[in-house]
Each structure stands twice: as C-alpha cells, then as structure tokens.
Amino acid sequence: MPTIIDLTSADVRFPTSRDLDGSDAMNADPDYSAAYVTLETDGEHHGASLVFTIGRGNDVVVAALEALRTHVVGLTIGGLDDVNELSRALIGDSQLRWLGPEKGVMHMAIGGVVDAAWDLLARQANKPLWLLIGELTPEELVSCIDFRYLTDAITPEGALALLTERAAGKEERIADLRGRGFPAYTTTPGWLGYSDDKLVRLSKEAVEQGFDMIKLKVGNDLGDDVRRLELARNAVGPHIRISVDANQRWDVADAIEWMTALAPFNPYWIEEPTSPDDVLGHAAIRAGLGHHGIKVATGEHCQNRVIAKQLMAAGAVDVFQLDATRMGGVNELLAVLLLAARYNIPVCPHAGGVGLCEMVQHLAMADLVAFAGTTQDRYLEFVDHLHEHFTEPVRITDGAYAAPSRSGSGAEMLASSIADHEFPHGIVWAEENEENTH
Amino acid sequence: MPTIIDLTSADVRFPTSRDLDGSDAMNADPDYSAAYVTLETDGEHHGASLVFTIGRGNDVVVAALEALRTHVVGLTIGGLDDVNELSRALIGDSQLRWLGPEKGVMHMAIGGVVDAAWDLLARQANKPLWLLIGELTPEELVSCIDFRYLTDAITPEGALALLTERAAGKEERIADLRGRGFPAYTTTPGWLGYSDDKLVRLSKEAVEQGFDMIKLKVGNDLGDDVRRLELARNAVGPHIRISVDANQRWDVADAIEWMTALAPFNPYWIEEPTSPDDVLGHAAIRAGLGHHGIKVATGEHCQNRVIAKQLMAAGAVDVFQLDATRMGGVNELLAVLLLAARYNIPVCPHAGGVGLCEMVQHLAMADLVAFAGTTQDRYLEFVDHLHEHFTEPVRITDGAYAAPSRSGSGAEMLASSIADHEFPHGIVWAEENEENTH
Numbered sequence: 001m002p003t004i005i006d007l008t009s010a011d012v013r014f015p016t017s018r019d020l021d022g023s024d025a026m027n028a029d030p031d032y033s034a035a036y037v038t039l040e041t042d043g044e045h046h047g048a049s050l051v052f053t054i055g056r057g058n059d060v061v062v063a064a065l066e067a068l069r070t071h072v073v074g075l076t077i078g079g080l081d082d083v084n085e086l087s088r089a090l091i092g093d094s095q096l097r098w099l100g101p102e103k104g105v106m107h108m109a110i111g112g113v114v115d116a117a118w119d120l121l122a123r124q125a126n127k128p129l130w131l132l133i134g135e136l137t138p139e140e141l142v143s144c145i146d147f148r149y150l151t152d153a154i155t156p157e158g159a160l161a162l163l164t165e166r167a168a169g170k171e172e173r174i175a176d177l178r179g180r181g182f183p184a185y186t187t188t189p190g191w192l193g194y195s196d197d198k199l200v201r202l203s204k205e206a207v208e209q210g211f212d213m214i215k216l217k218v219g220n221d222l223g224d225d226v227r228r229l230e231l232a233r234n235a236v237g238p239h240i241r242i243s244v245d246a247n248q249r250w251d252v253a254d255a256i257e258w259m260t261a262l263a264p265f266n267p268y269w270i271e272e273p274t275s276p277d278d279v280l281g282h283a284a285i286r287a288g289l290g291h292h293g294i295k296v297a298t299g300e301h302c303q304n305r306v307i308a309k310q311l312m313a314a315g316a317v318d319v320f321q322l323d324a325t326r327m328g329g330v331n332e333l334l335a336v337l338l339l340a341a342r343y344n345i346p347v348c349p350h351a352g353g354v355g356l357c358e359m360v361q362h363l364a365m366a367d368l369v370a371f372a373g374t375t376q377d378r379y380l381e382f383v384d385h386l387h388e389h390f391t392e393p394v395r396i397t398d399g400a401y402a403a404p405s406r407s408g409s410g411a412e413m414l415a416s417s418i419a420d421h422e423f424p425h426g427i428v429w430a431e432e433n434e435e436n437t438h
Numbered sequence: 439m440p441t442i443i444d445l446t447s448a449d450v451r452f453p454t455s456r457d458l459d460g461s462d463a464m465n466a467d468p469d470y471s472a473a474y475v476t477l478e479t480d481g482e483h484h485g486a487s488l489v490f491t492i493g494r495g496n497d498v499v500v501a502a503l504e505a506l507r508t509h510v511v512g513l514t515i516g517g518l519d520d521v522n523e524l525s526r527a528l529i530g531d532s533q534l535r536w537l538g539p540e541k542g543v544m545h546m547a548i549g550g551v552v553d554a555a556w557d558l559l560a561r562q563a564n565k566p567l568w569l570l571i572g573e574l575t576p577e578e579l580v581s582c583i584d585f586r587y588l589t590d591a592i593t594p595e596g597a598l599a600l601l602t603e604r605a606a607g608k609e610e611r612i613a614d615l616r617g618r619g620f621p622a623y624t625t626t627p628g629w630l631g632y633s634d635d636k637l638v639r640l641s642k643e644a645v646e647q648g649f650d651m652i653k654l655k656v657g658n659d660l661g662d663d664v665r666r667l668e669l670a671r672n673a674v675g676p677h678i679r680i681s682v683d684a685n686q687r688w689d690v691a692d693a694i695e696w697m698t699a700l701a702p703f704n705p706y707w708i709e710e711p712t713s714p715d716d717v718l719g720h721a722a723i724r725a726g727l728g729h730h731g732i733k734v735a736t737g738e739h740c741q742n743r744v745i746a747k748q749l750m751a752a753g754a755v756d757v758f759q760l761d762a763t764r765m766g767g768v769n770e771l772l773a774v775l776l777l778a779a780r781y782n783i784p785v786c787p788h789a790g791g792v793g794l795c796e797m798v799q800h801l802a803m804a805d806l807v808a809f810a811g812t813t814q815d816r817y818l819e820f821v822d823h824l825h826e827h828f829t830e831p832v833r834i835t836d837g838a839y840a841a842p843s844r845s846g847s848g849a850e851m852l853a854s855s856i857a858d859h860e861f862p863h864g865i866v867w868a869e870e871n872e873e874n875t876h
Contacts, residue, residue: 029532029533030532030533030536031533053533053536053537054532054533054536055533055536056505056531056533056534057502057505057533057534057536057537057544059501059505060498060501060502060505060537060543060544060547061537063497063498063501063502064495064498064501064543067494067495067497067498093494094467094468094492095467095468095469095491095492095493095494095495096494096495098468098491098492098493098495099491099495099498099499099542099543099546100541100542100741101686101713101714101739102713102715103538103541103542103715103741104537104538104541104542104543104544104545104741105498105502105537105542105543105544106495106498106542106543107542108537109498148689148713149689149712149713149716149719150689151689151690151691152689152690152691152719152722248539251586251587251588251589251590252589252590253589253590274587275539275540275586275587275744276539277540277541277741277742277744277745277748278587278744278747278748279717279718279748280717280748280751280752281587281590281744281748284590301539303541303542303715304715306713306715306716306719307715309716310715310716310717310718310719313718314718
C-alpha cells in the first residue's frame, strides 16, 4: 500500500487583475490564485489538489498546508477507509481545530490535503473522481460523512435509507452523463468591469453556445444594474434565465429593496445577497422576495456543513452553491450533498476562479449519480478562464460540461503553469515586478 | 504623529499539556500559545497584542500576522479615527477577506493587529484600554463600529440613542470599578483531568476566596459528570452557582438529554453545548432546557458579529461569552457589546488560556461603563494560570477583578517570557526537544 513520503506546496498566482476579469461588487481587483498541494508517495501515483484564493493571503494558506506535512507523512492510503480516517484526524485535531473551528484558512488547507488524498485514491482506482464517488455503495458513502452536529437534520440510519433509495438508476445516470454531460450556465458576460457593449455581445454569444442561463454581477450602483439587466434581458429574450450575484454586498433591507427594483426583468436567483454567515438574514430576504418569484442562492463562501445545515433547515435558500475548495474537502462536501438531498435543495456549484470548474464538476456529477438523482433545476457555473493550465481542462458542449474521463479529481495543473506563475519568482511575476520598478 | 515603522511577531508557546491544565472534552492536550505581535513606531510608544491558540497552528497565525506587515507599515496612528480606519481597511481588504470572510486564522490575525493599534492608542492617551473606551462619547463609539450586516438588528441612529441613554452614570460606574472591581467566576476547580479530591478541594477554596460561581468541564462521560457535579454541589452548598461547559461536544438531542440528567444539581448555565456555528441548534437546546431553569451560554468561538447577532436575535443564548482574540479586534468586539446591550444579553467573557484574562477584563469593564451599565448577572471568567508572564498581571480580590491602572490593553508580555517560550528554539522547548530525543 502506498505511503505518503512528502507534502509539497506552491504559491501559484495569475495576474487577472490586469484585465478586470472576475471583478464584482466586493472584489475589485482579484488575482486568481491557487495554494497548490501534492502528496508524494512511494507508489506509482501522487495526489494533487489546490485551494483557490484571490491573491494576497495565498501565502498564508500555503503556510497552513506546510503545517500539515507532519500530520500526513508516513500515512498509507490504500483505500476509502484511509482517506476517511485522514479527514477525521485532520479536522478533529484539537489544536488545529482551535483556529476555526472548521472554518477559514486552516479548514481550507485541511480541505486541500484531504482532496489531494481523494485525488490519489481516484488515480489508484483509475477512475475520475465523480465516477469513484458515484459508484460507492450507500454504506460507503455514509462512512465518508462526519455526522457530528448533523443528527438533528439527518442520522446515519436516515442517510442510508435515503441513499439506498437514490441508488436506483445509477447506471442510467452514469451513461447519460457520459452522453450528454451536465447542464452549465455562464458568468462570462456579466462581470462588473465590462462595458455595456461587451455585456450584450457576450450575452448573445452565450445563448448561441447553448446556455439557457447567464449570470450578471450586481450591487455597485442600482441605476447601472437596472440598465445592464434590461440590456441583458433584451439580448437573450424572455426564455433564457438570468441570475444575478451581489457578492455579499447588502444588508437585509437593502437586498429586498434592490431586488424589488430588478424584479421587472425577471431574475431567476439572487446570489449572495448578504453575509454568507447570516442564515436568518437569508431567510428574511427569501421571505421578502418570494412573491416576486426570485430565488435566493448562496454557498460559495459557506464555511462548513453546520452553516449549510442551517441554511437548508431554516428555509433560507432555494439553491445551494457548493464550492470545491472552501470547506474541509470531499468528505465534508459529501455531507452537504446529503443535506441537500434531505431538504430537496438543488445544488448549483460555484465555479470559475482557477481550477474550480475542473474540480467541482466531479462533485456535481457525483451529486447527480448518488444523491440528487436528477438534473432538474441544476446548473454548474462556467467561466471561460485559465482552463489551459490544467492537465484535463473542462470541455463545454451545447451548454453542458462533458464528463471527465481521466483518473483523478481534476485539480492537477501543468508543471509549466505552476513554474511560470509561482509567486513572486515565477516568470510572470518577475516581469511584473520589473515593470513596477521602471 | 507616530508612524508605524515595523510589525514584529513571535510564536510563543507554553508546555501546559504536561500538567493537563486546560483539559476538556474536546481539547485533551493543549499547549497554551500566543501569536504575539507588536507595532513599532517612530514615536515614544509601541503597540502589542496577541492571538491565543492552543499549540499546533500557532505558526500559521504568525504567518498571517507577517502577511499584514505591508498593510500597516507607514500608517500613522494619531487618534481614534486612524485605528478605526486601520480596522476597516484590513477587514475590508477584498483579497484577505476571501480567506474567511471575517473568520478563522486571517480574521484572528487581523484582530491581533487591530488590537495592537488600540494598545498603542491607549498608551498614547496614558489610559488603560477599559477607561479609554469607557470615556468615549456615544458618537465616538458609534464611529468604531462597522454596521455592515447589522442594520436589521440595530442602525447607527439606534445605537447612538441607546448609548446616549446608557452614558448616564458613567462616572459613578468608573469610580465603582476602581473601588470594587468586576465580579469574577473561576474555572480553576473544574478541568476534566483533575481527580475528585482535587475538584472538591479547589471548589471549597474558590468559595473561601470569595467567588460565588465556579465552572466544571463536562461531556466526556455522563456517569463521571453526575458524580463530579454532585461532589461540587456538596462542596460549595446550594447558594453558589455552578456552571458547566461541554466545549462543543454534543449534538442537539445529546445536549438536552445530558443536561436533563444534570438538572438535579441545579447548573446555572450550560456553555458551548454544540457547534459554535449552530445558531438554530442553540435555540433548540435553549428551548429544551428552559423548563429546568438552565441557561445556554456560548461565544468564545463565535467567529464574528454576524453570528453574534443571530445568536442574540434568535433567542439562542441567555449569556454571551466574549473572547478577546477570536474576532477582528476591539472594533468588532464593541459591535458585539452593542448588540448585547440591544438584546439585553449579559456578556460574561471567556478567559483563561494565556493573556485572555489580562485582555478581556478591559472589554468587560468598558461594557459596564458604556454599554450594559450594570454588573447584574455579569461575570468575568478567571483561571489562575500564566499571569506571571505579563507586565500587568490580573489582580483578583474577593472574587473580583481589580481595575487595571497601567496604560494599554493588558496584552504586553515580559520580554524574558517571550524569549524563553519562543517555539521551537526558546529554552523551554529546547529542553523539551532534548528530552524527546533521549
């Protein structure tokens, strides 16, 4: 059985702030970044993963990854039980737990290491991660999940019953995924930094490319948002869904007032209207907007399964937006998929950034196969940036993600991309530093 | 006006796990630690503060402090507005914010730097921090607080009205604090690692020392807890309050069942019954225990003002346990004191660890002077450990904290203590490492 002999990390950053790609109401100048981690073994395979950040602070996540080296070197990863044990040991370490608990930098770094172990497991099994998870038995899936703090929502016994029921039809869903892929929506047209012309052009292109939902950033200026949403609605027509995303910009009353003003253009969902921690705030916003038919979505900054549980149990969200690298890794994300199945909340993952599309597609597909059992009202976000840096870039056809076929979790970057973008000494940043000193 | 010319940090750890001081149901072997930070200036004074951790991972907080150096070097700190601006700039930095938002390692490190700036401000004013805050006008207090995500609970206008009303009697409360101090309770008797004899002896000593509340750790074994609580109740008699602390050990149903079994011994509050993130879980536990007259307390792991708001607004807690170094610094703690005043929730701060007593006493006293206006049902936790490492150790007389008189925030450690305990090369750890290699 392969033993972990080293953990390596890299501070990889892309200078996306130069072009205002990724600009929104709260994030004016992101440099999309990856705190990259690999688990080296004495066997044939290694495991790789990353934690996505937007620039400054990526070094702090790297420091947290480095602090985990002594926890993992010497462990053997021969099967699912080993990965589950690794997840429990890291998340349960009382001294590390103090730094959250189960949230923020330390939790994200633990998630990175856990995900690298899942990547290793999938490579050993010679399967893409979505298929590895999708083919787990209900008992195995339950064994992955830490039910601490969840039993008021669902118990292991309840989970087993639910997953056993949902296991029917798995083979058909796997075949369907391989044939038609997983429905996507695109955020490419809607960044705040883009001109009206670019917004209209990209919105029309999105429809031509087969997407039936696009998303626009909002929240800086109501007049601008009314104009932009009207332009987009006119560009795509009445039958394409348009969602909007405020990136946590508002307080509760602001959110209701602002979205009421946008209601005439029939937005499908309002994403991140307020603080991702504010369960009761989201419930109030949802209550305030329900009569307009506007759904409430959040999740990309959801710190852990405890907040996810409350958002769903309190009726605070219509849509949950799973993020691949915010929580404590695949095990905790499976807990969230289970909760979503329990509460019948569609999971529409957050993606974009760098590597999030490559990674989270595996979770969305595993959700379809083993948890949700349907793509009804499910979408996977798509942003057309930075895919060329991965060994298996996402493939989009007719508005859908094609099912990945290579083994692993999708997180592996090209060695050349890592080397060129290492901060601050990679060639991309060395040039930037040189320019700044002129 | 003094300008910040450097930020320095130190990884300071105390080998407390050797004696099982601080052992509880979730934290078996803590090494109480401080990620220590100073802001050096070109003026007469410097500012010092710390982030408390329990060992491993203290280095990650130090890395986060180091990442903040470039954000603060060059800033001038001449008055309250400068500290408020520093707080807003660090917490609002979009790239750092991504690492939370407003939670975990990055938020705690930002809190450390903000608190060092408050320490500097108090030294410049030649006042202890509690008095500096206590004497701020209602307008100045409102200026310290970031109302983002709070306006559904309280607006700046509402805060100004409340604080203006509470300002009456400030001078008498300041005089009273200087004369009688602030009521304390003690956790010294109740660590899980202690023998029954030690528990009984320390409980009796606590009463003799003038405390009218003690606290016991619970949650490992119900039989043990029943026996220990009965022993403690017999030792202190019926009129001394006994609170219990589960350190997040339970799910909702467990908490209600376990505490129902302990109800015959009349516990005053159950502290941290479940995940600190579970607002609705605490509300369910409080509903389940109310008829036993057992209060629900939490807060030491409360990540930010948004969770604090929900705990109070949802009726999830009877008592809020403010921690000095978990949130984003004094500014955010003032927001929490304001919320507690708004919802009439007594603030009974968490202390112990290393430096928490020295620091949080300033917040409790500022709460009395400017926010709560009363000590009714207010207590400050006291644990008799590690005070000798601070330039102004806490003083306890007749079960009360004496008001600090030195200028600053109380966080400054002795240079010799820092040097001896720096991890891993200070003399205390060099010896330990030598022992381990024998």
